[in-house]
Amino acid sequence: MAEIIASLNTCNLIKEYLPSNQDIADMCSFFSVFCDVTRVRMLSALSIDELCVGDIATLLNLNQTTVSHQLKILRDAGLVTTRREGKIIFYRVASEHVETVMNVGAGYLLEILPPSRKNSDERTDTERAE
Numbered sequence: 001m002a003e004i005i006a007s008l009n010t011c012n013l014i015k016e017y018l019p020s021n022q023d024i025a026d027m028c029s030f031f032s033v034f035c036d037v038t039r040v041r042m043l044s045a046l047s048i049d050e051l052c053v054g055d056i057a058t059l060l061n062l063n064q065t066t067v068s069h070q071l072k073i074l075r076d077a078g079l080v081t082t083r084r085e086g087k088i089i090f091y092r093v094a095s096e097h098v099e100t101v102m103n104v105g106a107g108y109l110l111e112i113l114p115p116s117r118k119n120s121d122e123r124t125d126t127e128r129a130e
Contacts, residue, residue, distance in 0.1 A: 033077045034105070038062065039070050046080060047099050050092035 004011060019027070034040055041060055045051060053071065057064045071091055074080040081094045093099060 030077065033073065033079060034101070036070070036073075038066065039074060040102070042067070042070055042074065043079065043093060043098065043102060046091055046093045047102065050083065050090040052088050052090050056091070 006014075034043075038060075042056055045056060045059060051059070053064055053067050056062070056071075057067045060067075071080065075082070075091075079094055079098050080091050083090045083092070
């Protein structure tokens with residue numbers, strides 16, 4: 001075994017505060033939900049307001065089967081909840097924490113994106129507005 005260079009205090013803190021393997025596996029499972037473009041787009045839309053499957057499909061230009069499948073994944077992960085109104089089921093983000101995770105991720109990306117990428121994104125937004 002290699003000799004440890006870190007201080008005894010650092011070693012003790014790591015041993016005390018390092019999450020368990022199960023907690024780390026749960027975190028990995030949680031963050032894996034965010035690795036799909038369609039799911040992140042849907043979460044972004046649901047962060048604005050609750051929507052039904054048909055509205056999500058129309059607004060995001062997706063087919064309803066895809067939307068239903070992705071909503072099941074989001075629901076199983078605890079990221080969205082439902083509300084029934086007659087025959088229609090409305091979906092919404094389950095917690096402010098989901099929006100916080102997305103906002104922190106977006107903020108971090110803005111910090112690390114190269115200037116050329118930031119400028120090209122601004123031009124794209126301007127071009128879309130015209």
